[in-house]
Amino acid sequence: MSGQLAIDGGRPVRSTPLPGAYPGATIIGEDEKRAVCEVLDRRSPFRYYGPDPAYTVNELEQAVASLIGIEHAVGVTSGTAALIVALRALGVGPGDEVIVPAATFYGCVNAVVACQAVPIFADLDETVSISAESVERIITPRTRAVMVVHWRGAAADLQPLLAVGARHGIPILEDCAQSFGAKYHGRLVGGFGDINIFSFQMNKVISAGEGGMVVTNDPALHQRAVACQDQGTPRKSEGADLPPFFGENYRMSELTAAVLLEQVKKLDRLRAHVRHLGGIIRESVSDFPGVCARPLADPAGDAGVSPGFVFATAELCAWVRKALAAEGVPIKFPYSGVPVYMHVAILHKRMWHDGLSPWDSRVYTGAADYGPGLCPRAEELMPRVCEYHLSMDWTEQDAQDIAAGLRKVMQAVPSELLAAAPVG
Numbered sequence: 525m526s527g528q529l530a531i532d533g534g535r536p537v538r539s540t541p542l543p544g545a546y547p548g549a550t551i552i553g554e555d556e557k558r559a560v561c562e563v564l565d566r567r568s569p570f571r572y573y574g575p576d577p578a579y580t581v582n583e584l585e586q587a588v589a590s591l592i593g594i595e596h597a598v599g600v601t602s603g604t605a606a607l608i609v610a611l612r613a614l615g616v617g618p619g620d621e622v623i624v625p626a627a628t629f630y631g632c633v634n635a636v637v638a639c640q641a642v643p644i645f646a647d648l649d650e651t652v653s654i655s656a657e658s659v660e661r662i663i664t665p666r667t668r669a670v671m672v673v674h675w676r677g678a679a680a681d682l683q684p685l686l687a688v689g690a691r692h693g694i695p696i697l698e699d700c701a702q703s704f705g706a707k708y709h710g711r712l713v714g715g716f717g718d719i720n721i722f723s724f725q726m727n728k729v730i731s732a733g734e735g736g737m738v739v740t741n742d743p744a745l746h747q748r749a750v751a752c753q754d755q756g757t758p759r760k761s762e763g764a765d766l767p768p769f770f771g772e773n774y775r776m777s778e779l780t781a782a783v784l785l786e787q788v789k790k791l792d793r794l795r796a797h798v799r800h801l802g803g804i805i806r807e808s809v810s811d812f813p814g815v816c817a818r819p820l821a822d823p824a825g826d827a828g829v830s831p832g833f834v835f836a837t838a839e840l841c842a843w844v845r846k847a848l849a850a851e852g853v854p855i856k857f858p859y860s861g862v863p864v865y866m867h868v869a870i871l872h873k874r875m876w877h878d879g880l881s882p883w884d885s886r887v888y889t890g891a892a893d894y895g896p897g898l899c900p901r902a903e904e905l906m907p908r909v910c911e912y913h914l915s916m917d918w919t920e921q922d923a924q925d926i927a928a929g930l931r932k933v934m935q936a937v938p939s940e941l942l943a944a945a946p947v948g
């Protein structure tokens with residue numbers, strides 16, 4: 525292979541596109557088809573009743589709870605719905621603040637605002653996850669929950685975060701949307717916080733296109749979560765003795781559960797495959813200055829779907845991205861390298877109705893503004909972070925092509941781009 529970079533007119537490492545990055549969706553097969561057809565054959569796609577219900581959502585809830593090692597699970601329509609249900613189960617509402625990491629999907633922030641609460645952004649640690657030290661600094665008497673997002677298949681450093689929560693009596697909500705199957709100190713994520721959530725949307729570790737789940741060990745939180753996903757109506761069949769309250773419909777369909785029950789069974793195979801490929805990709809740059817694999821709180825627990833890299837500078841990262849794209853092995857740039865609070869709706873606190881602003885609520889006694897400078901570590905780190913997203917349909921050759929592309933590009937980095945500070 526010619527050493528001349530494709531950006532300089534050389535031959536690219538790869539001429540065919542890499543596969544898409546839909547881990548769960550790419551393991552959909554005959555098992556999922558059969559399971560969905562069974563629901564249809566029974567003409568009972570609703571979870572609570574029908575001509576011949578199989579109660580597949582119940583079965584999925586039990587399967588996920590027992591996998592995670594937690595008492596209760598509630599299937600819902602999406603990860604965002606799961607966050608809304610979990611926050612409402614915790615009693616989050618007007619006047620409250622919820623701490624959210626600076627690096628995450630804006631659905632996390634939407635869920636807080638849907639509860640009429642105010643999002644407060646915590647800075648990151650070197651693993652690109654929420655920093656316990658930053659959380660502790662921004663806790664106020666109004667803080668009602670801390671949302672810990674397990675970023676890109678790998679657990680956040682839970683121990684210090686749980687300690688901060690315990691010290692201040694503030695519940696921890698693990699958002700495992702991106703990290704089903706990740707472990708922390710030998711246990712699956714989703715089993716540590718007070719109430720935790722998963723997403724089964726299209727690019728998640730396991731998927732039915734859409735779907736979500738709320739899990740908890742606390743029976744009272746579980747009862748409230750059950751009511752919150754079903755029009756504020758407690759279910760006597762689940763032992764609920766709450767008075768009804770207002771709510772919406774976030775109920776999971778039997779069709780979704782049928783797909784997911786099959787997906788759960790394939791988790792270990794998927795995890796082993798992507799971890800193997802990720803190892804090849806990560807290893808390829810281990811000897812180059814200016815780049816390192818994303819540091820993880822628990823590398824052995826990585827679900828493996830998104831091997832990440834941290835470059836010494838934003839300029840180097842931008843140059844490498846351009847060069848890899850030309851080589852036919854483009855690397856992803858999560859959230860365009862900016863913290864979630866730079867999303868315009870958040871920056872401008874723009875609601876769907878002017879009368880609903882949680883920041884202007886009579887009962888909100890804080891003052892939260894968003895913009896550059898809010899989380900300096902995130903602003904400095906995020907433009908230096910890149911990743912690949914792997915799936916079951918990726919082959920060892922795909923990983924080898926990426927490794928070859930990374931090596932070729934890193935060997936050719938202009939010296940002035942390496943003169944900057946080392947990765948740290």
Ligand SMILES: Cc1ncc(COP(=O)(O)O)c(C=O)c1O
Pocket residue numbers: 602603604605607628629631632673699701702723724725734735736
């Ligand atoms: C961290 C995180 N939380 C929540 C969500 C929302 O999940 P959903 O798309 O299923 O609503 C996502 C989805 O991308 C996510 O990445």
